[in-house]
Amino acid sequence: METVKLPRSTEKTDGFTSLPPLHRRRYRHLMxxxxxxxxxxxxxxxxxxTWINYSQFEETFHQELVRPVFRFTANAKRSLEFFLxxxxxxxxxxxxxxxxxxxxxxxxxxxxxxxLKDTFGGFVDLGLIGPDGVQVSYAGPYQLAxxxxxxxxxxxxxxxxxxYISDVFMGYRHFPHFVIAVREDxxxxxxxxxxxxxxxxxxxxILGLEPAASSDxxxxxxxxxxxxxxxxxxxxxxxxSLGVPPYSAKPEVYETMDGDGKPLIVGYAxxxxxxxxxMEVDQSATHQAGWLxxxxxxxxxxxxxxxxxxxxxxxxxxxxxxxxxxxxxxxAAVFHKMEYTNKLAAxxxxxxxxxxxxxxxLAIIGEKAGLMKDLLLLSDNPPDRQKxxxxxxxxxxxxxRCSTITHRLLGFAKHMDVQKDQINLEVLLKEVLGxxxxxxxxxxxxxVFDVPGDIPNIESDRGQLQQVFLNIVNNAFAAMENGGRxxxxxxxxxxxxxxxxxxxxxxxxxxxxxxHIFEPFFTTKKGGGTGLGLSITxxxxxxxxxDIKVASQVGRGTRFTVILPIRRKxx
Amino acid sequence: MDKIRVIIxxxxxxxxxxxxxxxxxxxMAVEGFTSGTAAMKEMEQKDFDVAVLDVRMPGLGGLDIxxxxxxRWPERQVILLTGHGSAEDAEKGMRLGACHYLMKxxxxxxxxxxxxxxxxxxxxxxxxx
Numbered sequence: 295m296e297t298v299k300l301p302r303s304t305e306k307t308d309g310f311t312s313l314p315p316l317h318r319r320r321y322r323h324l325m326x327x328x329x330x331x332x333x334x335x336x337x338x339x340x341x342x343x344t345w346i347n348y349s350q351f352e353e354t355f356h357q358e359l360v361r362p363v364f365r366f367t368a369n370a371k372r373s374l375e376f377f378l379x380x381x382x383x384x385x386x387x388x389x390x391x392x393x394x395x396x397x398x399x400x401x402x403x404x405x406x407x408x409x410l411k412d413t414f415g416g417f418v419d420l421g422l423i424g425p426d427g428v429q430v431s432y433a434g435p436y437q438l439a440x441x442x443x444x445x446x447x448x449x450x451x452x453x454x455x456x457x458y459i460s461d462v463f464m465g466y467r468h469f470p471h472f473v474i475a476v477r478e479d480x481x482x483x484x485x486x487x488x489x490x491x492x493x494x495x496x497x498x499x500i501l502g503l504e505p506a507a508s509s510d511x512x513x514x515x516x517x518x519x520x521x522x523x524x525x526x527x528x529x530x531x532x533x534x535s536l537g538v539p540p541y542s543a544k545p546e547v548y549e550t551m552d553g554d555g556k557p558l559i560v561g562y563a564x565x566x567x568x569x570x571x572x573m574e575v576d577q578s579a580t581h582q583a584g585w586l587x588x589x590x591x592x593x594x595x596x597x598x599x600x601x602x603x604x605x606x607x608x609x610x611x612x613x614x615x616x617x618x619x620x621x622x623x624x625x626a627a628v629f630h631k632m633e634y635t636n637k638l639a640a641x642x643x644x645x646x647x648x649x650x651x652x653x654x655x656l657a658i659i660g661e662k663a664g665l666m667k668d669l670l671l672l673s674d675n676p677p678d679r680q681k682x683x684x685x686x687x688x689x690x691x692x693x694x695r696c697s698t699i700t701h702r703l704l705g706f707a708k709h710m711d712v713q714k715d716q717i718n719l720e721v722l723l724k725e726v727l728g729x730x731x732x733x734x735x736x737x738x739x740x741x742v743f744d745v746p747g748d749i750p751n752i753e754s755d756r757g758q759l760q761q762v763f764l765n766i767v768n769n770a771f772a773a774m775e776n777g778g779r780x781x782x783x784x785x786x787x788x789x790x791x792x793x794x795x796x797x798x799x800x801x802x803x804x805x806x807x808x809x810h811i812f813e814p815f816f817t818t819k820k821g822g823g824t825g826l827g828l829s830i831t832x833x834x835x836x837x838x839x840x841d842i843k844v845a846s847q848v849g850r851g852t853r854f855t856v857i858l859p860i861r862r863k864x865x
Numbered sequence: 866m867d868k869i870r871v872i873i874x875x876x877x878x879x880x881x882x883x884x885x886x887x888x889x890x891x892x893m894a895v896e897g898f899t900s901g902t903a904a905m906k907e908m909e910q911k912d913f914d915v916a917v918l919d920v921r922m923p924g925l926g927g928l929d930i931x932x933x934x935x936x937r938w939p940e941r942q943v944i945l946l947t948g949h950g951s952a953e954d955a956e957k958g959m960r961l962g963a964c965h966y967l968m969k970x971x972x973x974x975x976x977x978x979x980x981x982x983x984x985x986x987x988x989x990x991x992x993x994x
Contacts, residue, residue: 650921653948653969654877660970661883668973672890688879736921 321615329611336603344596348589355585359559359578360547362506367545367561370500370511370572374565377499378474381491382457384414385476389487397422397431397487404433416495418471423449425484434490436466443488452477452486459568462493462513462521462530470494470521470530493530497522500572509576514538515569526552527575536560536575549578629833633761636830640764651699651732655692662688702728714862716751717759719794723782726763730771737776744783752792753862758834765831766796766854773800773852790860791840795853802848811844838862868894869984870912874904874927875919875946884917884973891977901925908934914984915942917976918963920954928958935962942983946971 388406389397396402407420419434427444443449452458452475460473467490475488496513500522505511513521518538520528527535535553539546545563552558561574662685669677702725720743727734727741734741770780778799785793803811803818810816812832817825835842839859846852871893875881881897888895896911898904901918902925908916916934918927931943945958945966955966965979 650948654880657948657969657971658877658880658883661880661887661973664973665883665887668887668890685883688883692879735923736926738923 321619324618325611325615328614329607332611333604333607336607337600340596340599340603344592348592351585351588351592355582355588359576359581363509363559363561363574363576364545364547366503366505366509366511366574367547367563367572369503370574371545371563371565373499373503374496374513374568374570374572377496378459378565378568381414381416381474381489382459382476384410385474385487385489386457386478389476389478394422394483394485397485400431400433400439403431407433410489416491418467418490418492420490421488423475423486423488430485438466448473448475449486453484457567461515461517461519461569464531472521493522505574506576508581509574511572511574513565513570513572516571521570524575534573536573539571539573552577629830632826633758633830633834636765636826637757637761640761640768640827648699648703648729652696655695658692659689662686662692714753715756717754717756718751719749719759719784719792719858720745722756722759723763723794726760726767727782729764730767733771734780737771737774737778739771739774739777740779742779742781744781746784746786748786749784749792750786750860752858752860754838754858758838759858762831762834762856763794763796765827766856769827770796770798770800770852770854773802774798775800787857791857792860794856794858796856797851797853799851802850802852803844803846804848808844808846812842868892869980870914871895871917871980871984872898872904872908872913872915873917874898874901874922874930876900876922877919884971887973888977888980891973893977893980901927901930905930905933908938913941915944915980917944917946917980920945920947920958928954928961931958931963932961944976944979944983 388410392402392406397406403420403422407417410417410420419432419436419438421432421434421438421441422430423443424430427442427446427449429439429441429443432439432441448458448460456477456479458473458475460475462470462472464470470493471490472493473488473490475486477484477486500511500513503511510525510527512524512527512534514534515521516538518534520530520532520534523530524534536550536558539548539560539562541564543564545561547559547561550558550560557578559576559578561576563572564570565572666677666682666685669681723743731741733739767780774780780799781795781797783795783797785795787793807816807818811828813825814829815825816829832842835856835858839862841857843855843857844852845855871888873881873884873888873895874897875884876899878899881899885895885897896907896913898907901922904916904918905925916930918930920927927945931945934941934943939962943958943963945955945963946969947955947966948969955963958966964983967976967979
């Protein structure tokens, strides 16, 4: 037999046969589902855009902070290198031009000092030191002639490299200064010209490059000692709190925190051929006001947009779900009405059979009563007591027959609200078939029940099940010729289900019609059925949590299988 | 005057019993049957004037028999009984040759009147002519 199992997702689009349960929870779930997916779709791109903007702005602001520090540090490095180179060159030139004999004269040395002071500035004193390390002549504010430098480290250094620039120190002079010493090996027989430079001039030089007002600019040496005063990181010759940055030939910028946890931007550059490292330290927080405002605006915009999206989504979703609910309710009402109409129609179809069934006992009553009257009126002899008793018994039996039929009809016509009821399927099926017993007997239709012992009672709706089976059995009777056979077999299935197989030996359903038989308004009955019977049957079975299948072969018959859950699931 | 000979066929035995007795009390020769097959056998062997047949019976129904009777014994009359609200079956029976139909429950006077009408002395004489 060809079997058609309708796929649940595609089988019905008209809505008549599958109605969703109208429970509040379902619509709340639907609302959440729709709301969340629409919100995500709307908000996610917004979040991504904001994040991209945020990153780009942050990067731009960062560059804005870093670039001036870098530029200043690079400038300061160049200026300092130029400053030192200029003084080294001046000293070397002056030293080369004057013979040692001339420079031994302190007056000549003093003139040279004055020239250097006038031309370059920053020179404090000038001394000529012999190859043995003893100061030969001295020009300057102190009495240092004859001082022996031979044991000092700088003296050895200048002998090795010919040029020497010292760290800043206090020395005898009690103000921060540093030393530039040059040695002219060939020309001056190993004498050294040593100049002291006031480090204040270096301080002025870097401050003259106009650093940002918020920044702190100073020099440190390679041991981390401050070479010029710092506003925030210590006094001259104190240890700088930031430590010594790693060596780099180029200016560098890095970010760090000060002792209070405030963010700092630090630019530094190693000054070539000197012990100095120029540092610019800027408190980045002071520059961040603009960034913070922008950031706040960005977040406010995001928040505002999200709130607007949420408001629109919540409002829209609620409206949509309410509409769906209204449509569902309307559909449910229509379906309910159709179900009822179908039931009335089914009962109407039974009417003829029922009338016949009632008319038979009524006819018997009529005849028996009539015979009693006849016996009393027409017979010459008085009626026999036993005979009368038999007639009355017959009348009473017929009355019982009538009342059985009327009670069955009344029970069947009860209104069909969905209820939970413990149902013995065999009893229910026999009740339904009770209506068709007579027709079956006139038409010689054999009805066979196959009920195994393990069929449990099921929890379902009695009225609706009656309607389902009545529809199927009515169709079966319509499809069968006289002398057909109707088999009804119950079967316990896995997963707490019971299957009811109703097999007729009727004309069968053509394969091309089989997929459509549960569609509303589909009918092949020649007289023109409503086409609603099976679609309603399908809808009811689905509503009861079950399933319905059909298998058919033209000329041999049709089998409907109704699968019902033993326990009714709450919708 | 000969008695009118009537055969009554209905699957309800109690109905047949009472009706047979009542018609007998009204002076006719009546035989009752509860199946079409048994009645047909009897009809083949005995002469009768009118058959009163229930339309719906298990096995051979009234409609199955009426055509057979009219084909084989056109002079014999058939009256149909129906328990149906609808007159469809009865009309079909009339087309097949039945002369009357009655709805159950029936009125005995009406039946007797019809029986006399279709098989009474006048009718018989006409039939004899």
